[in-house]
Amino acid sequence: MISQLSWKIGGQQGEGVESTDRIFSTALNRLGYYLYGYRHFSSRIKGGHTNNKIRISTTPMRAISDDLDILVAFDQESIDLNAHELRSGGVVVADAKFNPTLPEGIDARLFAVPITSIAEELGTSLMKNMVASGASWALLGLPLEVFNKAVEEEFGRKGAAIVEKNVEAVKRGSEYVLELAGGPLEDFRLEEADGKQKLFAIGNENIGLGCIAAGCRLMSAYPITPASEIMEYLIKKLPKFGGTVVQTEDEIAAATMAIGANYAGVRTMTASAGPGLSLMMEAIGLAGMTETPLVIVDTQRGGPSTGLPTKQEQSDLNAMVYGTHGEIPKIVIAPASIEDCFYDTVEAFNLSEQYQVPVIIMTDLQLSLGKQSCEELDYDQIRIERGKLVKEAPEIEEKALFQRYELTADGVSPRVLPGVKHGIHHVTGVEHDETGRPSENARNRQLMMDKRLGKLAKLEIRDALRVDAPHEAPELLIIGMGSTGGTIDEARARLEKGGRKTNHITIRQIHPFPTDLLTPYLERAERVLVIENNATAQLANQIKMHAGHGEKIRNLLKYDGTPFLPSEVYQACKELN
Amino acid sequence: MATFKEFRNNVKPNWCPGCGDFSIQAAIQRAAANVGLEPENLAVVSGIGCSGRISGYIHAYGLHGIHGRALPIAQGVKLANRELTVVASGGDGDGFAIGMGHTVHAIRRNMDITYIVMDNQIYGLTKGQTSPRSAEGFKTKSTPEGSIESVLSPLEIAMSAGATFVAQSFSSDLKQLTALIEAGINHKGFSLINVFSPCVTFNKVNTYDWFKENIVKLEEFPDYDPTNRIAAMTKIMETGGLLTGLIYHNQTRKPYEELVSGFRPEGLAKQELQLSRDEFEQLTAEFK
C-alpha cells in the first residue's frame, strides 16, 4: 500500500484533457484524498500539447511532485515530453491507435488501450477521455461507483443517454486494461484516505467565494490569464445576490469603475494579471489619494510585457509595492494557500474600508489555477468590518461641507456615501483640505500626506508571517511567498531528516513590510535562503531593504515559467554555503 | 424642493473670465433644480481639464477623478446606487481623446447617466494644444503649422455606437442648454450632450461670434424628427456637426441597470452584505 501517487494526463489542447482530469480528481476528492493539481497549458485553444498533473495523498500536502507514477497519453508527443518524469516502475496508459512506444531508457510498464476505437464503437471519439480515465482508475483498484457518480454529474445536463454511454466507456476502458494488467496494480494501491470532507477548488474560485462572503456585489474586469476564472465564477453567482460583473473595455475602466462603485458604497473589486495591473496604476493612485477603498487581485504570470502568459512567475511584486506615481498608502497581501485565498479576500475588503486604501491581493498562476484540496471553510470566521463608514451625517449649516478628510489621531476619517443628507463633500485626486476641496497650501499638504501615509503605520494583518520555526537558532531559514510554501515544506522535511535545522517563514504581508515581526527570525538564523519565482530577487530585496542582514541572505530564483519542485529546493539548500 | 441656488456652493471657479464653462455650470444647477433633485441625490463626476473642475463648483456629491476616466467612475457610482442622479462631465480632450474608448463603451452600455462634454476644440488646462475636435489647419502650440489630422465627429460616433440620446448645445444658449440637460437627466439611459464652450484664452478661431454665425438650431426645423436615426445622421452630416438641439432620442431601449439579471431597484449599496450560513454552505457545496 502506498500513501501517495502522482498521475498525469497529456494530449492536444481541446482533446478532453481538462474534463478527464476534472472527473478523475472529483472522484478522488470524494474518497477523501488530498489532491494538488498542476496545469501545463499554452495560450492556444486547440492544438498544442497540454497536460494536467495531480498528486494524490492520504495526508495534506501542497506541492507538485518531483516524479510521476502514471501517465495517461493521448498521443506519442505526450509520452515523449513527459516520460522522463516517470519513476522507474511507473505506468503509461496510451492510446493503441498511435502504436505508442516508450523512449529509450525509460523503465515503465506500457498499457496500450484502444482508447479511440472503443470510444468510436460507442458512438463518438469524444468519449476517449472516459475510456482513458476509466482505465487508469481501474488500475488503481478504486471503487468504480464513486467514479461513475462523478461522470453522472459531469454529463447529467446532457441527459440520461449520454451519461449511460460515458459510464459504458469507463467500464470498457477499465475492463480492457484490467485484462492487460491482470487486475489492479498491487504496487499502486492507495491506503484509505481520512475520509474527511474537503473542498476541491482553484485559488481563483476561493477568491471569488471570498468576495461574495465579504459582501462584494460588483466586479468590473477585463479578461486575462490567469485571472479570468474569478470573473467567470462571480458572473455565475453574483446575480443571486443582487450583484453583477461588468466586463469593461479595458483595465483602466475596470479599476476606475470599481473606484466609483466603492465611493458610492458597494464593495467592488477587479482582478487582472501583470499587463492589466500596469494599466491600473493611475487609478490605484486615485484610490490612494481620495482614500477610496479598492480591492484588486493580481494573479501573477510570466512577465514582462506579454511574457509567458500561461506560466508561473512572481515578478510583479515591485509593481504592486511601488506602482503608481507619488506616494500613497497601499496594502499588498499574498495568500499562501488555497484557504488563504478565501480568508484573505474577506480580510482585503475589510482592510480597504477600515483604512480607506487600495488593497492588492497578490497570487501567482500556480496558486490561482492549481486545483487542490481545501479544508472546509469556516462561516464563523467571516466578519464584515466597514471601518469609519457613517450612515448619517450630523446636521450642518447650509452649504457647509462634511469633513470627509478630517484630520484624526489614526489618520482615518469618517466616510459618508453619496445620497446622505448633510454628507456632501468633494472628492478629488488634487491635494485637498479636510472638506475635499483643492488646496495647495503647504502646511495642509504636509498634514494630508502625513495623514494618508500614517494610516498603515501599525498594520499587521492576520498571519502577516506564517511561521514554522521549531528551532531557536536554525542553520537555515527559508523564506518564500505565495504558492511556494508547500514545496518548501517538503524540502524542509527532507533537510530535517538529514539533520539540518531549518525554519520556514512565508511572508504574507508584503506591504507595508512586517519588519519588526521578521527581524528576530533573521537575527537568529545562520543563513537565510529566499525562494522566489523571479529573476531579480524582489522579495529578498524587500527583506534586505527593510530588515537588513544582507550578508546572510542567499537567493534561489526560478524564472523559466515552471514552479519549483521539492527536489530543486532541497538540492539548493544542501548546496548552500 | 431645492432651487437652483441650493446647487451653488461658495467656491469661486478659477476659470478665465468669459470662459464658456460658467454657463454650463449654471445650466446644470438650473436643470437639477427644474427636475426636482435635492443636492445630496446628485453625483457629479468629472475628468481633468479646466472643464473637469466643474464637480467642485456645484453643491452636490462631486468626484473629480483622473484624466479621461470620468465615465467609468460615473458608471461605477450608478451601478452602486441606482437612486442617485449621475452627471458626468469633462472636456473634449478628456472625453474624445484619452477617454474616447470609455465614451464609446459607455454609450453602448447605456446606463442612466447624463454626460456633458465641455467642448472648446482645444486643450485648455495644458495651455493650448490641439484636441481631436480642433479643425484641420488649426494652429495650436502642438500644431504650429496647423492640425493635419481630421476632426472627430462625436455625434456621428455616438450615433454609430448605438446612443439613445444625442444632443448638442452652445454655452451661450442657456435656455436651450438647460432644457437639454433636463431632458438628458429625464432620459432613461445614457445621454450625450456635447456643448460648444468657447475657450477665450487659447482658441481664437472657434469664438462666441464664430459659433453664432455657424450654428444651425434644430428648433428651426419643425418637421425634424429626433426619433429617426437616419434623419439624425443626415442632419449631422449636412451641418458638418454644427447643429444644436435634441438630435436623436430613442426611448425604446432599456437602460443597462434594467437589463442586468438579478439587479434590484434599490441601490446595491443599500443591500445586506452578510451571507446566511445556508447561503454560504450552498456555495461551498459546489466544491465537493
Ligand SMILES: Cc1ncc(C[n+]2csc(CCOP(=O)(O)OP(=O)(O)O)c2C)c(N)n1
Ligand atoms: C494621464 C494624463 N495625461 C495628461 C494630463 C495632462 N492634462 C490635463 S488636462 C489635459 C487636456 C485638457 O483638455 P480638455 O480635456 O479638452 O479640457 P479643457 O481644459 O479644455 O477643459 C491634459 C493633457 C493628465 N492630467 N493626465
Ligand code: SF4
Ligand atoms: S483656459 Fe480656456 S477653457 Fe480654460 S478656463 Fe480659460 S477660457 Fe476656460
Ligand SMILES: [Mg+2]
Ligand atoms: Mg478642451
